[in-house]
Amino acid sequence: MKTRQCFSCGAREGMTHFEGRGETISVKGMERRIDDLAGWECRKCGEVEWDADTDSAERYTQAGDDLVIAARQMIGNEMKRIRRKLHLTQKETVQLLSGGGHNAFSRYERGEVLPPKALMLLMRLLDRYPHLLADAKALGEGADLRNAFKYTEHKEHETLTVS
Ligand SMILES: [Zn+2]
Secondary structure, three states: OOEEOOOOOOOOOOEEEEEEEEEEEEEOOEEEEEEEEEEEEEOOOOOEEEOOOOOHHHHHHHHHHHHHHHHHHHHHHHHHHHHHHOOOOHHHHHHHHHOOOOOHHHHHHOOOOOOOHHHHHHHHHHHHOOOHHHHHHHHHOOOOOOOOOOOOOOOHHHHHHOO
């Protein structure tokens, strides 16, 4: 058996060589299988180094990237489905639940950005208990103080000069 010292934990003869291995990686319940991987694995610490003269590292990384994109799209589709179920526009959803830019929600729905966890949780709660939407609207009134202050400019000078 081919062995060599582990570059990570330093175990002598810790790493053994493998070929033709299949691995399955999963992200948020979705899976991708990558076959025919070759490299070294440490029996002590579990560190893996893919063989540089194969495309193992490239294919493993690509599968992970694909999964992350697929997961974002899956969540985006879920956000869209719930929003439509609640009869809200993207703009109304942002104003009611998350704040932020007016096109933030369309970016979530297209899977470009992962929504904040709190927003995902709120959407899933409203999916399960849609009757709470009315409460959310009532409780949301005045909850955002960022634009709550109104300024009135007093034109005293004008009134003084008019006579
Ligand atoms: Zn090791």
